[in-house]
Amino acid sequence: MKATAAVLEQLNQPLVLSEVDIPDPGPTEVRVRLTATGVCGSDLHVLDGTIPFATPSVVGHEGAGIVEAIGAAVTSVAVGDKVGLIAPSCGHCDPCLNGHQFTCADSSLKWGRVRSDGTPAITRNGEGLAARFLGQSTFATHTLVEERTVLKAPAEVPDEVLAPLGCGVVTGAGAVLRVLKPQPGESLVILGAGPVGLSALMAAVNTAAAQIIMVDVSEPRLELARELGASAVVNGKQTEDLVATIKELTGGGANMVLETTAVPALLQQATQMLPSRLGRLGIVGAPGPDAVFSWPTIPLVMSAAQINGVVMGDGNAAFVQGLMELYLAGRFPVDRLVQTYSFDDINKALAAAASGQAIKPVITF
Template sequence: MTTITAAVAREHHAPLTLEQLELDAPRANEARVRMVATGICHTDAIVRDGVYPSPLPAVLGHEGAGIVEEVGADVTTVVPGDHVVLSAAYCTHCLERRAGRMAYCENLFAEAFGGRRHDGSTSLTTSSGESISSHFFGQSTFATHANVVESSIIKVDPAAPLEVLAPLGCGMQTGAGSILNDLRPPAGSSIAVSGAGAVGLAAVMAARVIGCTTIVAVDLHDSRLELARELGATHTVKAGSDSTLDELMAASDGRGLDYILVTTAIPSVLTNAAQALAIRGTLALVGAGAPGTETTFETGASLVKGWTFKTIIQGSSVPQQFIPRLVAPWEQGRFPFDKLVKTYKLDDINTAFADSASGATVKPVVVF
């Protein structure tokens, strides 16, 4: 057993508590990783608050970056000393995984939200023997150390700063991958991104990289719209206004947008976005809503537009391939996602959550 410090979610809608926990030895398919940094993602907040079910008490966190200290007997992709970024775990046997569609693993909920290993054990306990849920997205990185399943591990260039790379594990990967891996808009096409948080702004940057010439950012916060302009948006639209739809249509010269990516699962936003699509346009959702949330679309005019609605998970990426691909454009200044980051100490993790919720910080990153 190794004693570590972790931020524990014990109750829904309650602050995380810093505690000393016992971390067991890594299993054959795991690596012990010393955390250097971890991003805070909206998914951490909705699990803390019980929107998505995952057993508490738990150590959450799923955008980790650190250094491998020890590897299990079956681990072949990393060795002690390697610098790694951590992403969502996936199983090793379902049909989707075998087809290379890791983001759509048939066992996603068990791998990400189960809080246990496959044998039912957890890697974390208190000194009194209380079990604490671990392996959140295969990681549980709100801690100084974690035993991480190999499918979550991506080896990266040791010259790149880990405190910068940490957000690539989920939010940046989701936004950029939705554009580069899934939607793949042709050069010269038009796109709107609804929600200029970390995911949305990653999509804005990716849309510029891929060659979209009309890039519209939609958000409630003026500061985020200003940042979107800096990162590549050609137009900005204030969300929640009676004129939002008119402004979206104006940005596309009245024909509608070829693509719209929605990063929040608010039904009214999706309904309105569909109206702003061009003929044969595509509306994509990456935001997670509460289970049972429903959205309605008008069918008359929609039918003759021939538009598509789709959902995207994790940018439809294979993390071990895609995350290293994002490092090079960052180093070249073409994907400056570090402009979204504000760092916090572990002691201030609850402040980081609050700043994310209020919009004060786009992407909080805890640096150990």
């Protein structure tokens, strides 16, 4: 069928709206008419070449939409269902079988650029475009994905809320609820009030954590963090010694620190914000491929600290469905992070994400 996609023709150039063709679904595939797609940092990193993908290509991986056609073997959704798109997964590796679906070991599903049979998921004038970006490619009016990448959603969840749940939001919320798991009375420091950090904050507000401290350098974002339930905010630009400030606020160190900024110096400091025993560090932000941080072994061992790398919030389909319920219950106001743009303005949405002018730009169709 004919569709319109925002094609990355060349790195560092604006996307170009272009007529494309979407094939009919194979047995395990679902064709979705998109109603919304979020813009995420990983999309921007493809556009500027930091993440090697391909050109011409179609990226985007925070989709929401309506099922338009399904393959013969598809059972979890039907034509007309409202769906959110989630990270791709194989369904049979150890992580998939043990509740860690978004940490699936088959990375070809995320970066493979083509369908499982090797054919393109999007063509233009008969030529395949690189697609299936993170299993999705949602910068288009329609997309063709594997059944395991769609999740039936309640009609009441707004499209612009549903879309970012599948990546940016689940990444922050899962890091808190599934990995760090705040216990009653504990303290949590979140480094970075971007979409991931603010999602982590909104999740943490639903736990028994006694202290939730947001660190950022933007006053408007810190103000939003306060409104969303942060018990304290720290402006990193106005603080001479961030580690000392955190230690003072938490009475000796935060039980948990979540690093979302991908700033190596902050990650290094994060190791020093933990208490003398049993601190937990969650690392979501991924700086460049050569970035390292160090932790003297004896203090690390003697403090019995935990270091957790977190992919996609260690999420799975059931967890994302839980976040939808939490939103509907009024306890997870993702809409506060969202700014919507029309598809024609997709380059404006990308620019707003890159500059930080919008926290979570979402394109609605």
